[in-house]
Amino acid sequence: MGDKELLQQFRNPDTRNYAFNLLVREYQKKLYWHIRKILIDHDDTDDVLQNVFIKVWRGLDNFKEESQLYTWLYRIATNESITFLNQKKKRAGVPMDEVSHFLAANLESDHYFKGDEIQAKLQKAILTLPDKQRIVFNMKYFDEIKYEEMSQILDTSVGALKASYHHAVKKVEEYLKTH
């Protein structure tokens, strides 16, 4: 079912629940992994993902269709993840510049991380990046999202995203060389 049809069905009270169920099944994995790469921890990801879909449920009637549905969903997921991360850092009393240690500790204690040593090292390298740059790196390196789509999701110019990714690659490479 295309986005247009999905939205029509959602706006019909008789088929609203059915349409929403379809939407969740369609996008849950993509959004889950996008959030997981930001938050690392499964439980945190689960919390945020549920909040995202509840927000979607409440806000989908007002979705103006100026962008693709997928772009809108990703944007909500990104914003919710960053908000959650900042709140968690604040509660833990972690200074903003020491977040890499904080998240790396989460990585090591995560039961659902099954990577080998080199993967752990790569993830730690990625965690040294500032939050937004980390998101750009993950979206390009792992998800291979086009810069034009990323630009709509993150509300940043294509040029800025290319520069951000370029710098992120350099930093990750430097970390892998020195650790």
Next chain:
Amino acid sequence: MNPYNNTNPFGTGPDYFESFQAKLGGRIEAYEELKNEAPLLSSIPRYNPFEVPAHYFDELPTLIQEKCAAPEKVSAFEWLKMLFRPNFAVPVLTVIVVAVAGIRYLDQGIQGSSPVAEEISVEEQLQAIDESTIIEALASASVNESEADYENENIKEYLLDNHIEDINLNTEL
């Protein structure tokens, strides 16, 4: 006769083959660029090292539907935040100001009426008093005055008899 008509039952998306070369070219270009910029990074296998609990994605849609069906709970903190939002705080403050002003106005109105009430009641009281009572009161007041004069005269005579002059009296006092 061949029962199978050798047609391909499978299809592709629109313009798939037309765009395939461009897509493939883009991926190869990105790979070569990464290899040049970050050889270590490009040598690491690119896969997802994270896992999810078993049946997580099977159960999630039901869980989310249940949460969406539940009424929205607003925490006490959210209520407090709402009170300070301009679109809520302004009408609330307006109501409070109007209420306080109204109460003060009413209070002043009640207080303002009491001297008039007192005047009326005093006049009424005077009208209620018998004339003979007033005459007696005035007469006793004049008697008292004459008694006071008498006493003053006695004091003067005493002072003169004892040679106490005014100047000394004032000094003593």
